[in-house]
Amino acid sequence: MTTSFIGVYDSGLGGLSVLRAIHQVLPRERLVYFADSAHAPYGDRSISWIEQRVSAVVASLEAQGAKAVVLACNTATAVAVENLRLKYSIPIVAIEPGIKVAIERTLSGVVGVIGTTGTLHSDRYQTLLARLKGKVEVLSCATPGLVEYIEANQLEAEGLRALLQQYIQPMLHRGIDQLVLGCTHYPFIEQQIRQVVGDRVSLVNPAGAVANYLNQLLQSHGLLTVEITSALIEKEGREARPEGLSNIQVVTSGEVTLAQQFLKQSVGWQLTPVFAELPVLS
8 A cells, every 4th residue: 555645636728727726725645636528528427427427436435545535526526525424434525616705705696617517517516506605695506528628738729719608608697796717627717708708807716725624623633644834825716836746646547648738738737647547556
């Protein structure tokens, strides 16, 4: 069994936005990231398939020494997190669209959410929405096609820009002043999204909040490798600037070359991913 680590898992490469935030908050922790790119996106798959796949990945991570697992995937969280917490004894950290933050910040009273079909149609998301929206209007828009462009590292494709216009413009016409990035892939096209929404709309990315919560959870369970004295991320989604990457391993079920290019171009990290159908650690 390998040295204890924190597992971070997404259907593809999008969860690297969460990994980046976690590394900033917990720079001394060993992190193992699994991108299930061969099966991305999860958003259009059946509930039973997602449940089985997520459980298999978490089981693999736990068996190899994970002391906690972060589901850096909104769809996996929406479908599987409750059963995972019943099945496994290690802490399972979930990610959810930052609707609460958007509602607190809105001045127009209209908030937009973009995410996968699986996330936005899930019972968990609908329950969250019903609990939080109150007097604020929340416009939810499923955005099929975006994840595929991001996974292929085609961030400047005209087709991607056309989809963003198609999905976001109707919400702009309804008066949103907050747009929740309800998929961990979407921070990597933040610049393209800003070209559509302009300066009048704030983007809400929950990655920083997840990293902060993970830090607090590990402390409460006595699972931190060392006590972290650096300040937590104060602003959600702030870009991470890791000082060293020797304690990070990236595993992908997809193309290693594509993952390596994505890491370099979109994350700014020089790392060589490992190929495996399920996480296999060296």
